[in-house]
Structure formats: C-alpha cells, structure tokens
Amino acid sequence: MIKIARKEDCTGCHGCYNVCPKKCIDMKFDEEGFLYPSVDSDKCVECGLCEKVCPIVHTVEVENEPIAVGCYNKDEKIRMESSSGGIFTLISELVIQSGGVVFGAEFDENYNVRHSYVDNMEDLHRFRGSKYVQSTIGSSYYETKQFLEQGRQVLFSGTPCQIAGLKRYLQKDYDNLICQDIVCHGVPSTYVWEHYKKFIANGKNIVGIKFRDKSTGWKTYSLQIDFDDGSSYKDIGNENSYIKGFVKDFYLRPSCYECRYKTLHRESDITLADFWGIEANVPELDDNKGTSLILVNSDKGKDYFEKIKGKIIFRIVDIDKSVTFNPSAYISCTYTRNKKNFYKKYEVNDFNLLIEKLMKENSLKKIVTFSKRIKGKIKKLYKDK
Ligand SMILES: Cc1cc2nc3c(=O)[nH]c(=O)nc-3n(C[C@H](O)[C@H](O)[C@H](O)COP(=O)(O)OP(=O)(O)OC[C@H]3O[C@@H](n4cnc5c(N)ncnc54)[C@H](O)[C@@H]3O)c2cc1C
Known part of the structure; x- marks a missing residue:
C-alpha cells in the first residue's frame, strides 16, 4: 500500500490512482492545495501495484545524446x-x-x-x-x-x-x-491559484485567461484575465504578483x-x-x-x-x-522560508502587498547573507596577516 512519508517524495502523478484494481485510492488535496493519494485500507488487498508504478520508488536513469x-x-x-x-x-x-x-x-x-x-x-x-x-x-x-x-x-x-x-x-x-x-x-498550488483568481476577479465572472499573452512581446509577456462584463485585467509577467511568487518559488x-x-x-x-x-x-x-x-x-x-x-x-x-x-x-527550485510565511498569511492579506513584502524580505536576506560572508572573509584576511 502506498504511504507518503515525505511530501517531497510524491509528485502527484496519479499513477497509483490509475492502476489500483480495487479503486481504493483517492487523490485528496492537502492544506497547501496539492493532491496526494489516500488509500482506503478496508478495501485495499495489498496487491502492491501502486508501489510498482510509483516513479519515485522506481527512478530511471536515461542515457542518451539529446x-x-x-x-x-x-x-x-x-x-x-x-x-x-x-x-x-x-x-x-x-x-x-x-x-x-x-x-x-x-x-x-x-x-x-x-x-x-x-x-x-x-x-x-x-x-x-x-x-x-x-x-x-x-x-x-x-x-x-x-x-x-x-x-x-x-x-x-x-x-x-x-x-x-x-x-x-x-x-x-x-x-x-x-x-x-x-x-x-x-x-x-491549485488553492493559491483559486485564491488569486478570486482576488483579481473581485466578484466578476472570468471568461478567459492567458498566462502568456504576447501582445506586449514574448520576453515581457503579460498575464491576461478577461471578465464577462467585457473588461480585462492585464499585467506584465515580471510585474505581476502571481508570476513573481511563482518564479520566486513561494508556492x-x-x-x-x-x-x-x-x-x-x-x-x-x-x-x-x-x-x-x-x-x-x-x-x-x-x-x-x-x-x-x-x-x-x-x-x-x-x-x-x-x-x-x-x-x-x-x-x-x-x-x-x-x-x-x-x-x-537542470536545477531544482530553492526552498526558502518565505514559502512557510506565504502560506501562513496569503488567505488574510492583500495578495499584491504580501508578495511585495516577501520579495523585500527575500532581497534583504540575500544582502544580510552576503554581508555576513564578506565580514567572514575580511576577518579571515586579518587573522591570516
Ligand atoms: C508550470 C510550467 C513551468 C514552466 N517552466 C518553464 C521554465 O522554467 N523554462 C522554460 O524554458 N519553459 C518552461 N515552461 C514551458 C514553456 O512555457 C512552454 O510551455 C513550452 O516551451 C512549450 O511551448 P510551445 O510554444 O511549443 O507550445 P504551447 O502551446 O505554449 O505549449 C503548451 C504545452 O504545455 C503543456 N502545458 C501547459 N500547461 C501545463 C501544465 N500546467 N502542466 C503540464 N503541461 C502543461 C500543454 O499540455 C502543451 O503540451 C513551463 C511550462 C509550465 C506549464
């Protein structure tokens, strides 16, 4: 029976859900808004198929020349x-x-x-x-x-x-x-996306979304959301809070x-x-x-x-x-403490202000770490002399 000990070890691929012959695996959202398998142990016959198809349990090394x-x-x-x-x-x-x-x-x-x-x-x-x-x-x-x-x-x-x-x-x-x-x-996360849509729509009905509208150029693409009253929300990708939080790995x-x-x-x-x-x-x-x-x-x-x-x-x-x-x-995104802070606050704060605040903390943290490293180097330099 599939058991997720660490969330990092489940990509939410649904392989186990698709293979289960007893249909006793359900995919359920966790508090962050990601799906994980949940097994009904009363129905499970321990056939082991769910583990057999798990891509994390069975990783594959590819040798090729792309x-x-x-x-x-x-x-x-x-x-x-x-x-x-x-x-x-x-x-x-x-x-x-x-x-x-x-x-x-x-x-x-x-x-x-x-x-x-x-x-x-x-x-x-x-x-x-x-x-x-x-x-x-x-x-x-x-x-x-x-x-x-x-x-x-x-x-x-x-x-x-x-x-x-x-x-x-x-x-x-x-x-x-x-x-x-x-x-x-x-x-x-699906929950963060749902929250963001509601925040932007502010009561209006959404009738279209483009994450990568190119009318402002491919490099400076825009996120565009259209509403049923004929109005639209449009924001340049690297100025948009949702895209910023995505790129900075907050959710x-x-x-x-x-x-x-x-x-x-x-x-x-x-x-x-x-x-x-x-x-x-x-x-x-x-x-x-x-x-x-x-x-x-x-x-x-x-x-x-x-x-x-x-x-x-x-x-x-x-x-x-x-x-x-x-x-x-070729490199995984970086886990920052901002992720924890984001989840604690996003439902009760203005989305744009929260992202701005976390972004500032992010750069402040970078400056502090950088100056600590410089100080360390200077101290070592004096010691060596
Ligand atoms: C979540 C995500 C992160 C990405 N990150 C990067 C990145 O860091 N660097 C980079 O170079 N490119 C990234 N891309 C890919 C890039 O944005 C383009 O989708 C890709 O280059 C294909 O472009 P296209 O013009 O050929 O076709 P398009 O028509 O734009 O591509 C659509 C393709 O993307 C698939 N797709 C769309 N959304 C999703 C989704 N949520 N999950 C799975 N598949 C999806 C569709 O099924 C289809 O195959 C990312 C895409 C997604 C969805």
Whole structure:
C-alpha cells in the first residue's frame, strides 16, 4: 500500500490512482492545495501495484545524446497563441492527422487546470499555452493505455514527472506512443491559484485567461484575465504578483524543491522550452514573438522532428550553451522560508502587498547573507596577516 512519508517524495502523478484494481485510492488535496493519494485500507488487498508504478520508488536513469534546436513555427497565428515557438501544435497535428489522440493540460470550467485529450484540430487550442498551476492527471494514464491498446497513435504532453508517471504506469514501451515534456520551473498550488483568481476577479465572472499573452512581446509577456462584463485585467509577467511568487518559488509543490527530473537526459521523446538567452545563442531567430528551445531525445523524437522540419525556422545549437539562461532545465527550485510565511498569511492579506513584502524580505536576506560572508572573509584576511 502506498504511504507518503515525505511530501517531497510524491509528485502527484496519479499513477497509483490509475492502476489500483480495487479503486481504493483517492487523490485528496492537502492544506497547501496539492493532491496526494489516500488509500482506503478496508478495501485495499495489498496487491502492491501502486508501489510498482510509483516513479519515485522506481527512478530511471536515461542515457542518451539529446540534440538541442532553436526553432519556431512558421505559422505566425499559432506561434502568437503559443507560449514559446508553437512547436507543441506542430507535433500534435501530426498525431491527429494519423487518426491519433493528444493529451495535454487545459482549463476546466472554473479555470483550474486538468489533463484531458482531443482527437481533432479544432479542439487543440485548449492545450496551447502554458498554465502555471499543477495540472490534475485524473484518469488520463488509464485512457492513454486504452487508446494505445486500440492501436491509435497517442501524444502525451506534460511535465517531466507526469511523463515518468505515465511510463511507470504503462510498464512497457509502445511504438504508437510519443511523449513530450516541458522544461518545468515547478508547479504552483491549485488553492493559491483559486485564491488569486478570486482576488483579481473581485466578484466578476472570468471568461478567459492567458498566462502568456504576447501582445506586449514574448520576453515581457503579460498575464491576461478577461471578465464577462467585457473588461480585462492585464499585467506584465515580471510585474505581476502571481508570476513573481511563482518564479520566486513561494508556492510550488514540495517535490519541486527536490525535483528528480532536472536533467538534460529525459524520458520523453521531445522536450519543449522557452529559448531564454536566445540573444547569446541564435540572435537571428530572435524577433520577440517566441522562440523554442527543443531537445530531441530519442529516435522517435528525431522522426517527429524530421516530419515538422519543413514547417519551422530552426538552428541546431550547442546543448550546454543553450540552457545557460534556463536553469529550470537542470536545477531544482530553492526552498526558502518565505514559502512557510506565504502560506501562513496569503488567505488574510492583500495578495499584491504580501508578495511585495516577501520579495523585500527575500532581497534583504540575500544582502544580510552576503554581508555576513564578506565580514567572514575580511576577518579571515586579518587573522591570516
Ligand atoms: C508550470 C510550467 C513551468 C514552466 N517552466 C518553464 C521554465 O522554467 N523554462 C522554460 O524554458 N519553459 C518552461 N515552461 C514551458 C514553456 O512555457 C512552454 O510551455 C513550452 O516551451 C512549450 O511551448 P510551445 O510554444 O511549443 O507550445 P504551447 O502551446 O505554449 O505549449 C503548451 C504545452 O504545455 C503543456 N502545458 C501547459 N500547461 C501545463 C501544465 N500546467 N502542466 C503540464 N503541461 C502543461 C500543454 O499540455 C502543451 O503540451 C513551463 C511550462 C509550465 C506549464
């Protein structure tokens, strides 16, 4: 029976929930707003399947030689609707054209985020664009297996931990499965997102959300929330409180602070990222409309890359140099005491003011630590003399 001793050891992938033959595992929110398995021990027959499919219990070391590519979709409309270079849509289109199914993260009717699937071009837009909240997998692994067994092509897109969860759940390789992950900073809490939406909406009904609206440019993207009275809230990404708290790691899932999937050797076939630092790598691909850095990780990934090549502008780049400005590709986010402080206060404080206060404390702490280190060095210098 699966038991979570440390929250850091559960990514919330839902593998155990999907595999349980007795349906005795429920996924329940903890006080921070992240889902964890909860087993009904009366119904559990101790078959051990939940442990067998756990990607944290069974970690996999990948040995491969990924190829890094800077690129963007030639279709300007799709590119502008996407967070980076619009590569996700190109891979998805191939799968759908072959009669296949695409799994990805979409907003539900309350603008929370969940995994779902589509099998036609018209619905693909639901998955386009990054949603900076942990996506709930639900029964997606089970559904993926059903489609694979029917012989249909399946693209499963998600965070690296969701791909690891799917692979352990399936327990075998399928030729008709292609996995695409993202470089993931970490995933924010559903409760914090719900709270923030209410704070911004202030009684109005939300009818649309874009985390990465590019009308202010790809690099200075905006978070845009539309309301049913025709008004909108729009804030530049690095000036927006929710994005600031996300980037400063105030409300990420505990497992993100010890992420096992921060590596350039990944289980997915293709990895998608923003090409941060493009100026220093391939300035000729930088028009501030969004450029992707993609890692082609496997032969299947290469095959798909060959098929989309005609529809993208691209340059092969040096992998180590390409991720210099994208530490999320290979380093976990940092746990700070601000996380604890944030959770103690966020429900009773003005969200914007709280984030500003914690950000100031953050930089103050950095200054104090820095001056302590300098003082230590000076003292040592005098001692040595
Ligand atoms: C939580 C999160 C953190 C990220 N952190 C970074 C980062 O630090 N550095 C970086 O370079 N890139 C990061 N990205 C990825 C980046 O923002 C783009 O999503 C990616 O480059 C794909 O862009 P695209 O233009 O090809 O396609 P898009 O159409 O923009 O991509 C959509 C893809 O993202 C998936 N997706 C969207 N939201 C979620 C979610 N909540 N959970 C799982 N999958 C989701 C969709 O299923 C689809 O596969 C992050 C994305 C998310 C969701």
